[in-house]
Amino acid sequence: MSLDAAISRAPTPAILPGSGGMRGALSDLFWRRPKFLLTLMLAPPLLWLGIVYIGSLFALLAQSFFSIDEFSGLINREFTLKTYGDLFQAANLDIILRTVTMAALVTLASAVIAFPIAYYAARYARGRWKALFYLGVMLPLWSSYLVKIYAWKLILAKEGILTWLLAKLNLLRLLDAWLSLPIVGGNSLSVSFTGTFIVFVYVWLPFMILPVQAALERVPGNLVEASSDLGASPGQTFRNVLFPLALPGIVAGSIFTFSLTLGDYIIPQIIGTSRLFIGQAVYSQQGTAGNIPLAAAFTVVPIVIMGFYLWGAKRMGAFDAL
Amino acid sequence: MTSAVSFKQVSRHFGSVRAVDAVDLEIAPGEFFAMLGPSGSGKTTCLRLIAGFEQPTAGSISIFGERAEGVPPYRRNVNTVFQDYALFPHLNVLDNVAYGLMVKGVGKASRLKAAEEALSLVRLPGYGARRPGQLSGGQRQRVALARALVNQPKVLLLDEPLGALDLKLRENMQEELKSLQKALGITFVFVTHDQGEALSMADRVAVFNDGRIMQVGTPEDIYQRPNTRFVADFVGSSNVLPPDFVQRYSGQHRWGSLRPESIRVSSATSGDGVAARLVGTNYLGATTRLAFDAEGLRLHAVVPAGTALPAEGGAVMLTFNRDSLHLMDEPA
Numbered sequence: 001m002s003l004d005a006a007i008s009r010a011p012t013p014a015i016l017p018g019s020g021g022m023r024g025a026l027s028d029l030f031w032r033r034p035k036f037l038l039t040l041m042l043a044p045p046l047l048w049l050g051i052v053y054i055g056s057l058f059a060l061l062a063q064s065f066f067s068i069d070e071f072s073g074l075i076n077r078e079f080t081l082k083t084y085g086d087l088f089q090a091a092n093l094d095i096i097l098r099t100v101t102m103a104a105l106v107t108l109a110s111a112v113i114a115f116p117i118a119y120y121a122a123r124y125a126r127g128r129w130k131a132l133f134y135l136g137v138m139l140p141l142w143s144s145y146l147v148k149i150y151a152w153k154l155i156l157a158k159e160g161i162l163t164w165l166l167a168k169l170n171l172l173r174l175l176d177a178w179l180s181l182p183i184v185g186g187n188s189l190s191v192s193f194t195g196t197f198i199v200f201v202y203v204w205l206p207f208m209i210l211p212v213q214a215a216l217e218r219v220p221g222n223l224v225e226a227s228s229d230l231g232a233s234p235g236q237t238f239r240n241v242l243f244p245l246a247l248p249g250i251v252a253g254s255i256f257t258f259s260l261t262l263g264d265y266i267i268p269q270i271i272g273t274s275r276l277f278i279g280q281a282v283y284s285q286q287g288t289a290g291n292i293p294l295a296a297a298f299t300v301v302p303i304v305i306m307g308f309y310l311w312g313a314k315r316m317g318a319f320d321a322l
Numbered sequence: 323m324t325s326a327v328s329f330k331q332v333s334r335h336f337g338s339v340r341a342v343d344a345v346d347l348e349i350a351p352g353e354f355f356a357m358l359g360p361s362g363s364g365k366t367t368c369l370r371l372i373a374g375f376e377q378p379t380a381g382s383i384s385i386f387g388e389r390a391e392g393v394p395p396y397r398r399n400v401n402t403v404f405q406d407y408a409l410f411p412h413l414n415v416l417d418n419v420a421y422g423l424m425v426k427g428v429g430k431a432s433r434l435k436a437a438e439e440a441l442s443l444v445r446l447p448g449y450g451a452r453r454p455g456q457l458s459g460g461q462r463q464r465v466a467l468a469r470a471l472v473n474q475p476k477v478l479l480l481d482e483p484l485g486a487l488d489l490k491l492r493e494n495m496q497e498e499l500k501s502l503q504k505a506l507g508i509t510f511v512f513v514t515h516d517q518g519e520a521l522s523m524a525d526r527v528a529v530f531n532d533g534r535i536m537q538v539g540t541p542e543d544i545y546q547r548p549n550t551r552f553v554a555d556f557v558g559s560s561n562v563l564p565p566d567f568v569q570r571y572s573g574q575h576r577w578g579s580l581r582p583e584s585i586r587v588s589s590a591t592s593g594d595g596v597a598a599r600l601v602g603t604n605y606l607g608a609t610t611r612l613a614f615d616a617e618g619l620r621l622h623a624v625v626p627a628g629t630a631l632p633a634e635g636g637a638v639m640l641t642f643n644r645d646s647l648h649l650m651d652e653p654a
Contacts (some may be wrong), residue, residue, distance in 0.1 A: 151493070202486055220406075220408065222406065225373075225375055225395070225408065226402070228374075228375075228394070229373055229423070230421050230469070231425050233396055237427045240421070244412045
């Protein structure tokens with residue numbers, strides 16, 4: 001077919017007429033004033049963030065400066081630091097220390113477990129294997145959090161599959177030795193801090209794998225070759241090239257694992273000892289104890305810790321790659 | 323004398339793809355050696371075999387007489403300048419250059435001093451504090467060169483190092499690389515698909531095609547006396563002449579090659595020569611490249627700028643010196 005036949009020879013205007021009507025006028029308006037469209041699109045989320053989210057945070061902060069009348073149980077709405085005084089009692093500091101230690105250990109373990117998986121996915125997995133990787137990492141996130149935790153309770157219980165497996169492997173003594181240790185031990189894994197730790201790591205692991213994988217994906221493969229070419233052993237290449245370049249991803253992932261562990265109150269309640277974590281303390285203070293100011297003060301703790309954490313992460317360049 | 327690099331029947335197959343197929347190669351110490359070929363011809367795989375990023379499927383490789391199969395890249399005293407430089411983005415220029423010395427355990431003061439010296443060698447003194455991202459392509463190229471040279475490698479491998487530079491910069495770097503190589507006396511192995519680059523820089527050139535070496539020789543050998551149609555065509559786009567045509571002028575029934583610059587064009591319509599018709603002109607600045615149709619055979623000639631040209635479609639006579647008609651070994 002010739003070009004002449006394909007294109008009509010009728011004269012065409014250089015400027016096309018407007019399509020007319022409301023929609024045409026609106027399209028032209030949006031084109032002429034792009035900021036107007038942007039404002040329209042951003043207004044609802046900004047209102048939500050500004051009023052509902054930030055607003056409730058401030059309400060929370062304000063509550064923590066109120067106090068509770070110990071006789072009537074009523075909240076005294078006057079500014080006081082008394083609640084913070086209560087917060088820094090030895091028993092409460094214990095809760096804070098326990099939670100922060102757990103969050104740090106969970107973060108460390110997640111990073112160590114996530115790195116090889118993320119490295120495989122970024123460097124070697126192609127096509128179908130990559131899809132399988134994403135499915136494998138994301139699938140647990142699509143099933144109910146509570147179901148997963150109760151499943152773990154069964155796995156870790158004294159009559160559970162893990163004990164059974166270790167018995168078959170004649171390794172029960174190892175488990176018993178571990179459970180007889182102070183702090184990390186207990187009657188069974190499902191009522192020990194070890195169990196809490198295992199489930200925390202399981203539940204938050206995807207949040208570590210994905211950012212680390214994204215960071216490693218951005219490291220060109222020839223940097224690894226260049227390092228090796230310049231005489232670096234695989235270990236030196238890891239320390240000097242891969243790890244520093246993956247660090248922003250690790251820090252980004254650790255923000256998830258650390259903050260999610262700091263705030264969780266369900267996992268330690270179902271799997272673990274009777275000793276409280278921050279989330280549980282908040283839950284019991286605002287619920288059964290009815291001490292809203294102390295609950296609010298407890299809530300401020302992870303917020304402050306995360307504030308410092310994010311500040312440190314920013315200094316380490318965790319957000320440079322965003 | 324032991325060769326700097328020696329390939330004996332080396333093959334590297336990826337599944338059914340024969341990237342490198344039974345290659346024999348000897349590179350002399352202190353030589354500037356170019357591997358020339360189209361993309362996918364196996365030249366880069368050969369380079370990676372020397373560097374240690376690939377292991378041969380069959381055959382043996384030795385570097386200065388020592389067997390290299392199974393030796394990882396970090397235990398070879400061979401360094402590479404990568405095509406896209408592969409500078410470490412999280413290190414500044416000085417630490418990039420000092421990297422090789424750092425992983426070998428050289429103390430901080432002496433490795434930074436050596437790195438600074440290497441930077442002056444590539445004419446980038448005082449650039450140490452910058453990040454690779456703040457440098458231009460040409461500067462990055464020099465940093466990559468300094469980073470490799472600071473290790474004083476036995477063999478320096480360059481993988482299309484000038485490919486990403488613009489023409490002017492490329493010409494400068496060609497001269498610089500050549501004088502650097504002369505001054506340092508290190509064996510350079512240079513991969514390129516640019517025949518001009520290979521001819522102008524190398525002491526010897528290996529022309530690759532389909533995982534095999536078609537011809538090894540000095541640039542003059544390769545250019546003037548190609549042994550196959552492929553080499554004649556790839557190096558300098560020679561006119562490849564079919565046996566029947568060649569027989570008329572040389573009496574031998576063999577494939578021949580004729581350089582475009584050895585063809586003279588006259589507007590005579592009779593007499594000795596090849597009658598042809600001008601079908602295209604390409605103005606190239608210093609020269610003009612002409613395309614002719616001689617009874618169905620497409621011939622190219624390059625004439626100096628300013629030569630009077632016949633009109634397009636006009637009949638011309640093409641003449642050439644019998645000596646410049648090169649007969650190739652390839653069977654007819």
